[in-house]
Amino acid sequence: MTAPVVAAIDCGTNSTRLLVSRGGAQTLDRLMTITRLGEGVDRTGRLAPAAIERTLDCLRRYREVMDRHGAKIVRITATSAARDAANRDDLFDAAEAVVGRRPELLSGLAEGQLSFQGATAELDPALGPFLVVDLGGGSTELSVGVSACQAAMSLDLGCVRLTEKYIHSDPPLPEELHACLSVTGAHLDDVDREMPEARSARTLVGLAGTVSTAAAVEQGLLEYDRGKVHHFNLTKAAVEDVFRTLATEARADRASNPGLEPGRVDVIVGGMAILVKIMRHFGFENCLVSESDILDGMVLSLLD
Numbered sequence: 001m002t003a004p005v006v007a008a009i010d011c012g013t014n015s016t017r018l019l020v021s022r023g024g025a026q027t028l029d030r031l032m033t034i035t036r037l038g039e040g041v042d043r044t045g046r047l048a049p050a051a052i053e054r055t056l057d058c059l060r061r062y063r064e065v066m067d068r069h070g071a072k073i074v075r076i077t078a079t080s081a082a083r084d085a086a087n088r089d090d091l092f093d094a095a096e097a098v099v100g101r102r103p104e105l106l107s108g109l110a111e112g113q114l115s116f117q118g119a120t121a122e123l124d125p126a127l128g129p130f131l132v133v134d135l136g137g138g139s140t141e142l143s144v145g146v147s148a149c150q151a152a153m154s155l156d157l158g159c160v161r162l163t164e165k166y167i168h169s170d171p172p173l174p175e176e177l178h179a180c181l182s183v184t185g186a187h188l189d190d191v192d193r194e195m196p197e198a199r200s201a202r203t204l205v206g207l208a209g210t211v212s213t214a215a216a217v218e219q220g221l222l223e224y225d226r227g228k229v230h231h232f233n234l235t236k237a238a239v240e241d242v243f244r245t246l247a248t249e250a251r252a253d254r255a256s257n258p259g260l261e262p263g264r265v266d267v268i269v270g271g272m273a274i275l276v277k278i279m280r281h282f283g284f285e286n287c288l289v290s291e292s293d294i295l296d297g298m299v300l301s302l303l304d
Helices: 049-069 080-084 088-099 108-120 159-166 174-194 196-200 209-219 236-247 268-282 294-303
Strands: 005-011 015-022 026-034 073-078 130-135 140-145 149-155 203-207 233-235 286-289
Touching: 005 049, 005 088, 005 294, 015 049, 015 294, 026 049, 049 088, 073 080, 073 088, 073 294, 080 088, 108 130, 108 140, 108 149, 108 203, 108 294, 130 209, 130 268, 140 196, 149 174, 149 196, 159 174, 159 268, 174 196, 174 268, 203 268, 209 233, 209 236, 209 268, 209 286, 233 236, 236 268, 236 286
Parallel strands: 005 073, 130 203, 203 286
Antiparallel strands: 005 015, 015 026, 130 140, 140 149, 233 286
C-alpha cells in the first residue's frame, strides 16, 4: 500500500513554513517564506492587515504545492503571534478558505512538545537527555527529555519581539544589547525554577531560523544547503563570534554576510542574543543544529 502524502504548515511570527511528506519517510517539499505575521503584535495586540495578506499570499502558493503533490491530509498551526492577537480569526477565517483546513492555535506547551518530537526523531537516545530550543520570532520553547518530551515551557522571547522592544539603533547600542541579554536571562531564571530538568540535559538541540542562520553564517554558505546546516555542531565560541560580528555592524553591512537571508537582517541580532544567553546560562559548549522541527513533529502526528 502506498504511503499517504501529508502536509504540515506552521504560521509563525517571522516565517510561514510548509513540509510535504510521503509517509513521514520521504520529504517531497520543504519551503520557508518570511511573512513577518507578528509585525507590531507585541505593541498593538493585533495582526496587521498587511501581515495577514502576506501570510495569505504565501498560503496560496503552498496550496498549489500541496495540490501538485496530492496531499490530502493537512495540518496547519499558528503560534506566538496568533496567541497574542485579538483579531486572529481574521487570519484563521481567510486561511481556512485558502487551505481547506482551519489553523489550530497551538499553546506554547504543545508547540514545545511537537518541536521536541520532530527534532529528536533521528537522534540517538544515548545523547540525551536533550534540551530542545525552538527559537522563534515571538516565543521560544524549551523542552527536555530523552525518547519523549518530559517537560516543556514557552517563553515570551523571540527575535522579532526583542528587536521591536529593545533594538532601535543601527547598529545596536551596547545598552540595547544588554537589555536583550538581561531580559532573556530573567526568563531563563524562570526555567530554572519551573523546569529544573533543563539543567540535567546533556545535548542542546537548536531549531528555527536564528539557529540555522548562525550555522550558515559560521560556514559562510553562499546558498542555503540543508545538508550542511542539519546536525551542524555550533560551538559556543562560534555563536559568540557570530553574535559579536552581527551586533557591531550596521544593517547595510550586516546584509553582506554570506548565510544571512535578507528577511532576517533586521531581527538576527535579537535572536542571537537569545541563543548566546541560553548557552551561557546552561553552560553548553555546543549546540546541535536541527532542521527537523515542529513541522516534522506535525507530520508524525498525522501518521499516528
